[in-house]
Amino acid sequence: MTTRDFIQDRIDHLDKRENLLEIRNLKKYYPVTGGFFKRTIGNVKAVDDVSFAIRRGETLGLVGESGCGKSTAGRTILRLMKPTEGEILFEGKDITRLSGSKLQKARRDFQMVFQDPYASLNPTQMVGDIISEPILNYEKRNKKELEQEIKTLLKRVGLPEEAYYKYAHEFSGGQRQRIGIARALALHPKLIVADEPVSALDVSVQSQVLNLLKELQIEFDLTYLFIAHDLSVVKHMSDRIGVMYLGNLVELASNKDLYKEPLHPYTQALISAIPEPNPAKRKERIVLKGDVPSPQNPPAGCPFHTRCPVAMEVCSQQKPVLVEVRPGHQVACHLY
Amino acid sequence: MLKYSIRRLLGMIPMLILISIVVFSLAKLMPGDSLSGEIDPLNTSPEYIAEMREKLGYNDPLPVQYFNWITGFVQGDFGKSTRFKIPVFDLILEKVPNTLFLGVTALLITYVMAFIMGMYSGRRPYTLGDNAIAGFNYVMLAIPSFVAAVFAIYIFAFQLNWFPFAGSVDILAQEGSLEYYLSRMHHVLLPAIVLGAMSTASYTQFLRNDIIENSRKDFVRTARAKGTPMKKIYNVHILRNSIIPLVTFLGFDFAALIGGAIITETIFTYPGIGQLFLESVTSRDYPTLMALTMLLSFLTLFGNLLADILYGVVDPRIRLD
Amino acid sequence: ACGDDDGSSESGSEGGSSDGEPQEGGTLVYGLDAPPEGLFSSAFYGIATDFEVIELFDEALISYNENLEPEPNVASWETEDNKVFNFTFEEGVKWHNGEELTVNDWVFAFETIADPDYDGPRYTNVQTIEGAEAYRSGDADSISGIEVVSDYEINITFDEARVNNLTNLWAYPLPESVLGDVPVAEMSASEWVRSTPIGIGPFKVDKIVPGESVEFSKFDEYWNGDVNLDKIVLRVIDNSSVVGALQNNDIDMISLQPVSGPEVEPLENVEIVTYPGLTYYYVGFKLGKFDNESQTISEELPKYQSKELRQAMMYALNRQEWVDAFFFGYADVVNKPVPSSHWNSADDSELIQYEYDPEKSKQMLEDAGYVDTNDDGFREDPNGDEFVVKFSHYATGNPTFESRAQQIAQYFEEVGLRSEVEMVEVNLYYDMVEKDDASIETFFGGWGTGTDPDPSGLWKADQLWNYPRYNNPEADQLLDDALDIEIVGTDQEKRKELYVEWQKIVNEDLPMLYIAELKEIKALNTRVGGVEYDVSGQNSPAEWFVTE
Amino acid sequence: MASSTTITQQKKPERSLSPWQIARRKFVRNKLAMISSCFIVLVTLMSLSAPFLAPVLSPLPDISKVNIGAMNIEPNSEHLLGTDKSGRDVLTRLFYGGRISLLVGFSATLMVIVLGTLVGALAGFFGGMIDSILMRFTDFVLNFPFLVFVIVLNTILYGIVDSLWVLIIVIGALSWGGVARLVRSKVLAEKENEYILAALSIGCSPFKVITKHLLPNVISTIIVQGTLIFATMIVIESALSYLGFGVPQATPSWGNMLSSANEPDVLQGKPWIWMPPAIIITLTILSINFIGEGLKDALNPKSLR
Amino acid sequence: MTAYGINESTPLLRVKNLQTGFKIDGDYYNAVEGVSFDVLPKQIVGVVGESGCGKSVMSLSIMQLLPNGVGKIRGGEIEFEGQEISKFSDKKMNDIRGKDISMIFQEPMTSLNPVFTIGYQIEEVILNHEKLTKKEARLRSVALLKQVGIPRAEQIVTEYPHQLSGGMRQRVMIAMAIACQPKLLIADEPTTALDVTVQAQILELMKGIQEANDMSIILITHDLGVVAEICDEVLVMYAGKIVERAFVDDLFSSPKHPYTELLMKAIPKMDEDVEELATIEGLVPSVINMPQVGCRFANRCPKAMAECLTVTPQLAKVDNRHEAACLLYEESWPNGEKRERQGAATL
Numbered sequence A: 001m002t003t004r005d006f007i008q009d010r011i012d013h014l015d016k017r018e019n020l021l022e023i024r025n026l027k028k029y030y031p032v033t034g035g036f037f038k039r040t041i042g043n044v045k046a047v048d049d050v051s052f053a054i055r056r057g058e059t060l061g062l063v064g065e066s067g068c069g070k071s072t073a074g075r076t077i078l079r080l081m082k083p084t085e086g087e088i089l090f091e092g093k094d095i096t097r098l099s100g101s102k103l104q105k106a107r108r109d110f111q112m113v114f115q116d117p118y119a120s121l122n123p124t125q126m127v128g129d130i131i132s133e134p135i136l137n138y139e140k141r142n143k144k145e146l147e148q149e150i151k152t153l154l155k156r157v158g159l160p161e162e163a164y165y166k167y168a169h170e171f172s173g174g175q176r177q178r179i180g181i182a183r184a185l186a187l188h189p190k191l192i193v194a195d196e197p198v199s200a201l202d203v204s205v206q207s208q209v210l211n212l213l214k215e216l217q218i219e220f221d222l223t224y225l226f227i228a229h230d231l232s233v234v235k236h237m238s239d240r241i242g243v244m245y246l247g248n249l250v251e252l253a254s255n256k257d258l259y260k261e262p263l264h265p266y267t268q269a270l271i272s273a274i275p276e277p278n279p280a281k282r283k284e285r286i287v288l289k290g291d292v293p294s295p296q297n298p299p300a301g302c303p304f305h306t307r308c309p310v311a312m313e314v315c316s317q318q319k320p321v322l323v324e325v326r327p328g329h330q331v332a333c334h335l336y
Numbered sequence B: 001m002l003k004y005s006i007r008r009l010l011g012m013i014p015m016l017i018l019i020s021i022v023v024f025s026l027a028k029l030m031p032g033d034s035l036s037g038e039i040d041p042l043n044t045s046p047e048y049i050a051e052m053r054e055k056l057g058y059n060d061p062l063p064v065q066y067f068n069w070i071t072g073f074v075q076g077d078f079g080k081s082t083r084f085k086i087p088v089f090d091l092i093l094e095k096v097p098n099t100l101f102l103g104v105t106a107l108l109i110t111y112v113m114a115f116i117m118g119m120y121s122g123r124r125p126y127t128l129g130d131n132a133i134a135g136f137n138y139v140m141l142a143i144p145s146f147v148a149a150v151f152a153i154y155i156f157a158f159q160l161n162w163f164p165f166a167g168s169v170d171i172l173a174q175e176g177s178l179e180y181y182l183s184r185m186h187h188v189l190l191p192a193i194v195l196g197a198m199s200t201a202s203y204t205q206f207l208r209n210d211i212i213e214n215s216r217k218d219f220v221r222t223a224r225a226k227g228t229p230m231k232k233i234y235n236v237h238i239l240r241n242s243i244i245p246l247v248t249f250l251g252f253d254f255a256a257l258i259g260g261a262i263i264t265e266t267i268f269t270y271p272g273i274g275q276l277f278l279e280s281v282t283s284r285d286y287p288t289l290m291a292l293t294m295l296l297s298f299l300t301l302f303g304n305l306l307a308d309i310l311y312g313v314v315d316p317r318i319r320l321d
Numbered sequence C: 001a002c003g004d005d006d007g008s009s010e011s012g013s014e015g016g017s018s019d020g021e022p023q024e025g026g027t028l029v030y031g032l033d034a035p036p037e038g039l040f041s042s043a044f045y046g047i048a049t050d051f052e053v054i055e056l057f058d059e060a061l062i063s064y065n066e067n068l069e070p071e072p073n074v075a076s077w078e079t080e081d082n083k084v085f086n087f088t089f090e091e092g093v094k095w096h097n098g099e100e101l102t103v104n105d106w107v108f109a110f111e112t113i114a115d116p117d118y119d120g121p122r123y124t125n126v127q128t129i130e131g132a133e134a135y136r137s138g139d140a141d142s143i144s145g146i147e148v149v150s151d152y153e154i155n156i157t158f159d160e161a162r163v164n165n166l167t168n169l170w171a172y173p174l175p176e177s178v179l180g181d182v183p184v185a186e187m188s189a190s191e192w193v194r195s196t197p198i199g200i201g202p203f204k205v206d207k208i209v210p211g212e213s214v215e216f217s218k219f220d221e222y223w224n225g226d227v228n229l230d231k232i233v234l235r236v237i238d239n240s241s242v243v244g245a246l247q248n249n250d251i252d253m254i255s256l257q258p259v260s261g262p263e264v265e266p267l268e269n270v271e272i273v274t275y276p277g278l279t280y281y282y283v284g285f286k287l288g289k290f291d292n293e294s295q296t297i298s299e300e301l302p303k304y305q306s307k308e309l310r311q312a313m314m315y316a317l318n319r320q321e322w323v324d325a326f327f328f329g330y331a332d333v334v335n336k337p338v339p340s341s342h343w344n345s346a347d348d349s350e351l352i353q354y355e356y357d358p359e360k361s362k363q364m365l366e367d368a369g370y371v372d373t374n375d376d377g378f379r380e381d382p383n384g385d386e387f388v389v390k391f392s393h394y395a396t397g398n399p400t401f402e403s404r405a406q407q408i409a410q411y412f413e414e415v416g417l418r419s420e421v422e423m424v425e426v427n428l429y430y431d432m433v434e435k436d437d438a439s440i441e442t443f444f445g446g447w448g449t450g451t452d453p454d455p456s457g458l459w460k461a462d463q464l465w466n467y468p469r470y471n472n473p474e475a476d477q478l479l480d481d482a483l484d485i486e487i488v489g490t491d492q493e494k495r496k497e498l499y500v501e502w503q504k505i506v507n508e509d510l511p512m513l514y515i516a517e518l519k520e521i522k523a524l525n526t527r528v529g530g531v532e533y534d535v536s537g538q539n540s541p542a543e544w545f546v547t548e
Numbered sequence D: 001m002a003s004s005t006t007i008t009q010q011k012k013p014e015r016s017l018s019p020w021q022i023a024r025r026k027f028v029r030n031k032l033a034m035i036s037s038c039f040i041v042l043v044t045l046m047s048l049s050a051p052f053l054a055p056v057l058s059p060l061p062d063i064s065k066v067n068i069g070a071m072n073i074e075p076n077s078e079h080l081l082g083t084d085k086s087g088r089d090v091l092t093r094l095f096y097g098g099r100i101s102l103l104v105g106f107s108a109t110l111m112v113i114v115l116g117t118l119v120g121a122l123a124g125f126f127g128g129m130i131d132s133i134l135m136r137f138t139d140f141v142l143n144f145p146f147l148v149f150v151i152v153l154n155t156i157l158y159g160i161v162d163s164l165w166v167l168i169i170v171i172g173a174l175s176w177g178g179v180a181r182l183v184r185s186k187v188l189a190e191k192e193n194e195y196i197l198a199a200l201s202i203g204c205s206p207f208k209v210i211t212k213h214l215l216p217n218v219i220s221t222i223i224v225q226g227t228l229i230f231a232t233m234i235v236i237e238s239a240l241s242y243l244g245f246g247v248p249q250a251t252p253s254w255g256n257m258l259s260s261a262n263e264p265d266v267l268q269g270k271p272w273i274w275m276p277p278a279i280i281i282t283l284t285i286l287s288i289n290f291i292g293e294g295l296k297d298a299l300n301p302k303s304l305r
Numbered sequence E: 001m002t003a004y005g006i007n008e009s010t011p012l013l014r015v016k017n018l019q020t021g022f023k024i025d026g027d028y029y030n031a032v033e034g035v036s037f038d039v040l041p042k043q044i045v046g047v048v049g050e051s052g053c054g055k056s057v058m059s060l061s062i063m064q065l066l067p068n069g070v071g072k073i074r075g076g077e078i079e080f081e082g083q084e085i086s087k088f089s090d091k092k093m094n095d096i097r098g099k100d101i102s103m104i105f106q107e108p109m110t111s112l113n114p115v116f117t118i119g120y121q122i123e124e125v126i127l128n129h130e131k132l133t134k135k136e137a138r139l140r141s142v143a144l145l146k147q148v149g150i151p152r153a154e155q156i157v158t159e160y161p162h163q164l165s166g167g168m169r170q171r172v173m174i175a176m177a178i179a180c181q182p183k184l185l186i187a188d189e190p191t192t193a194l195d196v197t198v199q200a201q202i203l204e205l206m207k208g209i210q211e212a213n214d215m216s217i218i219l220i221t222h223d224l225g226v227v228a229e230i231c232d233e234v235l236v237m238y239a240g241k242i243v244e245r246a247f248v249d250d251l252f253s254s255p256k257h258p259y260t261e262l263l264m265k266a267i268p269k270m271d272e273d274v275e276e277l278a279t280i281e282g283l284v285p286s287v288i289n290m291p292q293v294g295c296r297f298a299n300r301c302p303k304a305m306a307e308c309l310t311v312t313p314q315l316a317k318v319d320n321r322h323e324a325a326c327l328l329y330e331e332s333w334p335n336g337e338k339r340e341r342q343g344a345a346t347l
């Protein structure tokens, strides 16, 4: 079976596979403190009532502008933070309220790849230690064996064996990102949340990492939550895409549907704003007015109505909910 | 900002109360009292001492003593110095102008010197001049203030005879006359330089490094791209940024200088708060000691507040409310 | 009476090389090596430094000669029984504010000091006046023993006849004209005491910079003759700067600490003058414990009860060497607890000299049973137990104290007594010594005495300040007798005999090891003249002068 | 073909330098810091070997003994730095004094660093309530007038505990506030780095996150701060001793050796007594500062990237 | 240098064989090596390339804003309006900077001085070059802010940079850059730090201003999409050298240099589904170990030949609308030396 066949096969079977992760009404508010006594004087509603599910083996992409709550969502889902409200079901088990050693145990199954390849590796650790640490956190292992295993893993992500003895500062961004991926893979997790894994990388390196992630998915039957602000990257990677705006999921659709027929005005603007690297295909662009409002006091009603070119009366009063307007295509907009 | 200041001032109260309790307990825990040093058959009798102990309330239960002290304290009655027999308030008031003068002069010297040297070094890093200034500053930083004071007296007062070695003013100068103020200046200069030397050195280096760091900032490149001359960039763009941390030090200096004056004033026999403090320790003058300690604590807290307020004033990015 | 071999050359010595003709005018700079506390009233001051300042602008009604015998100054007196005294004041004596001095100012002083609100330490000097106690307790409106005859004449009756009633009596007037309206409780803090004090001396205070300097100027209406100087400026300078200040002609005269002596001596422009002081140092033994309630010695401590041990320890000390090393010749070895300048001091020929003699010391220790039984190089006590001389000394910032104490301990070690030095912070030290703290076994001390030669307060068994807890009824009786007017009358010779007798006893008993008495040292710039010192202090500043 | 050889050379497997090794290299290359280190090592060695050196260097090696016959001797061939007012050899005392000054400085520094790091790391890492409580307490310690506390505590504990340790404990207990704040802010900053999040996500316990990930990255700051504090502690010790509130007089320390400058005869007349300690204190502080600067340079995380 | 293209007007800026080096451990290493190009009036020239390939250094060289004492122009000429400016003193450059040539930078967050008001910072550039009163300058800056589409301009001038969002700050930077109607604007990655929707706004704005003010722009970016959107001509840089130069349409329709080709294939496209993206293995060599002979891309190039390591290709016209520096094209061989085919020995 060629890779291509394999992928086709995977996509065909996706619909039939069960949900690996299910998010229900997830909210994450950061308290804003002020005054001498550090009272909470407000909330940053970084993630505000988001629900979706990811099937085993699927890649769900999350896009949105900076500050819209993508990372927060990712981190909350992995329980690196306590959600304010909502439920997170992993393989049907509720992990929302886990804590302490139970949570630690559960973490085996979901890992993260981080955005900043420079800040996400401990500069005082040898690469070998960085990658073997997760394993040693859960199992007692023979040192020699483990080293061999790590070296194999290093090779798998495209790094030389010698990297084992080096320190992160000796690697380029792309290589560091590979180390980060190897660390995430070390435990053979079921879910990987990749939080803008390529946004700090050059185009040429970006493609290497994207390719690697795709290969690994097939090889290890991984499930990805892939976060990025670059729609084309997300589209390249994902089976389905969620578009976030100001803490809200405004549209969720399959890769193809979203590009062919974006329903939400924000998604439309987002797609049209992407510079087209082909002068022959220059298109009409929807240029939005103004900036993203502060999540600390988001506009009432639809969060997008302040910038929306087709805003209506109702948009400023009522917050639209995510509804399935086509099969597999959900959108939160009063137009539908 | 006013609201902020008031809130902060109110916030100091618990801290001050806590400190007052500790100060009081410590004073009470100290062996001996102000009368144990007074044993001298020329002047005193054991009966007198016993009587004075009773009269001064040293025999009351501790909570009562504390309560009496603290209630008096908040009403501005700091008690009576057991040594000088006058209200501590008056005693402190008498010394404060000297210390203030010393402190302000030291600050002035510190800041003026630091600015001159720091800006020079910052503009021309790694040159001969910069290295010379850095060398000088390292030595200044390394000499503890008491060593510096001893050296300064030895060299400038005795060997070179440039400065007086003691006192705050020449008694012969007529108060209010020019000569009087010159004399005060002359007396305060050496201790002020010693007192300010360490800060001068560290501020100079700080300013230098900050200027160098700021001169690498993007906004400097922007200013250059606008065609702004280098000189103006240094004197306006960079300096304005480098001043911010330096100005906020002012708040901390405020208390630190008075604390630092303890040694300097003592060595230079400069009659101020610091000297008073040390003497009140040696002579077990608890009312004075406690009042001064509270004063220093308050100044420290106040200095912190001042630093924060100054920060808000000089740095537009900080908003206090 | 000062029968020291070299005493005469020093007592009554005159300062300054320009002892020629007194000159009019000029300013003298007077140095103080510690800041005064600012209580510039004889009734209120607490430390000697303040008194040094007071002496420059005020004087006592009675003065003392070089034998510490009272002499008339403003007041002259008559008495028949040492109980009732009749005093007559000079007329025309002016306070600095222009008011005339009368006996009422003295009465005012008595009443102030005897007032219940009085917070100074001088009540003992008034207590003996008849009716003072009643006045103090509020039972009487006035002191019954005081009878004002006229503005210039006053009779004072004491509660009983004592030989030292006069020397003990408070002899400074207080200016009623300025302090009369001030409540006694507020007096010590009043500006009349602190910033604008007045007196009757040859100089008046112009200005005071607290803790730093005082400016005096000539008082034109001074009662007792001409005043030479125009001004005296008193400056406070730090100890460490004294030598430099003298060298630079920044100060004209100052009291020196012995340690500065050798530094100042070579200076061309400065002359050193010494005169006998009233302070002596000793090493005390704790022989018992004092009970404050009953005012008696309640318990005897065994460790140092052996007189032979104490004497042996005395012989072990090379006091001359010690004094030379730490006082640079500005102190003399003594064998008695009475300053040599006092008229009642016993001549050395009558006392055991305790010349340094380690061999004798060792022999005496052997004889007393202190032998080294376990060959550790140190002696054990007669019971064969470890014997350690625990020697306590007060500690201040001055490092010399530690060396001094260490050296004394070394002397003991040299005769085979294991010694330990403990330095105790000074405030704590006197508390511990006074309270007979168990950790104090032998201790270093110093006493200064006043003009009154009576040592009772420091030596009798019922006195708190008898720190060694020396308990010898025979000796106490001698002290009582010497004050008993029935026994001695007004005969000074008779008194002296009793005191000498007493000194012989304590010289032999050695409840403390007498070490040395200090000389007072003054440094004078050579341009200063007319200054004289004796054991009673300096002559009147009126006679001082400077040449340019 | 120069380029191809370099390529092959680069590919040669070698165990590479850890950030610490890089820092050490940089430090060793820093001349001033190296000279300073040598000086400090020398001073430390001399202090440590004082009991052995003293009999060689001085005819009066016992510093506890007063030598009444050898007081105030000017420097000569026998007493290289002269003797002091108690007839004790100044050079010998200088060595012994170093023991005390360095011991006090070092122990107090250790205490300050340990306490400060503990409080700062806990407050910074856990935040919230723990942070608030710890930081209020730190404020309290910081706001306390240091000198009073030291003097008073030192006086109170006098005689109860060995006074040297009293001093160390008192200084240490009162000086950690600054370190705690620094460590806290550093931890807060470092905590923002994703590798801490990564450590959590790979299942490290909070304890492990602090000790294995956070502290190693904060430690360079702590080390640099530690050197500077070491200098400060030596100054504090000598200043207190100078004022008579520190080490008891019988034990020589640089500070109380210097305190003899307070005496009227010494400052002017016997400079050999006070100048050596003054100079050695200054040189020591200077060296420590240079070492601190060197370490700061060498450990600068920017140079790792 | 071969002039190519159809536009016959004289260039506004002509860079010839520019070499800029950095002092590292006492030695100079060239970060820009022999770069030559023209910018014609009213032209938008895009510069693309991977991070570290020398784009910023090149633009800073033109402005003479290289870090003092570290960076230095070591050779070549920079002609602006016929004047050779590369040797100008700082003082003389100050008359040009901000007036004739201005520049905006990547980081709108840090490029503004945090302690001065927006108004002050815009006025500064005006007052640097024109004799105006403060008041006039203030009016002008308000007008400029309005021009770049900032609402509440009158109020914004009194505010500080931290009170503005990233997009607004970049607009302020643009306002500052066009305050004196410069003839050339150098924009060093002006939109990289911004969100896509904001980026679109800013690009729109720049394009509009360019047309209104008749200025030329050198637009530096690593985003080929941005180049395609607004540039007329493109320079592709690799490791300090220009490897390809072409009009935008030509570059995208038929890239000549393998590097450009790979770069374009590496970007995921919205409208195409490729399972695997093209990649360029290896890294841009650092300035310290830059190969001195041969093609600098050779060790990463899938089409590399043996000669690529020994023969340094020259930027030359490979067809009439295209310049490239690659030995695949005979024109790139030095001295017009024809390539001697040595079989298909690829590395």
Ligand SMILES: Nc1ncnc2c1ncn2[C@@H]1O[C@H](COP(=O)(O)OP(=O)(O)OP(=O)(O)O)[C@@H](O)[C@H]1O
Pocket: A030, A031, A044, A045, A046, A064, A065, A066, A067, A068, A069, A070, A071, A072, A073, A229, A295
């Ligand atoms: N620890 C925090 N405390 C308070 N607010 C926070 C915190 N972390 C993030 N936020 C705020 O929450 C909002 C969402 O942040 P988040 O990092 O999830 O956005 P993002 O979509 O990942 O943005 P980016 O693309 O820049 O990474 C932002 O407004 C941010 O300022």
Ligand SMILES: Nc1ncnc2c1ncn2[C@@H]1O[C@H](COP(=O)(O)OP(=O)(O)OP(=O)(O)O)[C@@H](O)[C@H]1O
Pocket: E022, E023, E024, E031, E049, E050, E051, E052, E053, E054, E055, E056, E057, E058, E067, E070, E071, E222, E286, E287
């Ligand atoms: N101050 C400097 N000191 C030393 N080398 C430098 C300095 N600035 C830049 N360089 C080097 O010059 C080369 C080119 O850097 P430049 O900043 O021009 O790259 P760039 O193409 O603008 O990259 P980016 O897309 O990251 O901005 C790089 O290899 C860099 O390491």
Ligand SMILES: [Mg+2]
Pocket: A070, A071, A072, A195, A196
């Ligand atoms: Mg994010």
Ligand SMILES: [Mg+2]
Pocket: E055, E056, E057, E188, E189
């Ligand atoms: Mg760049």
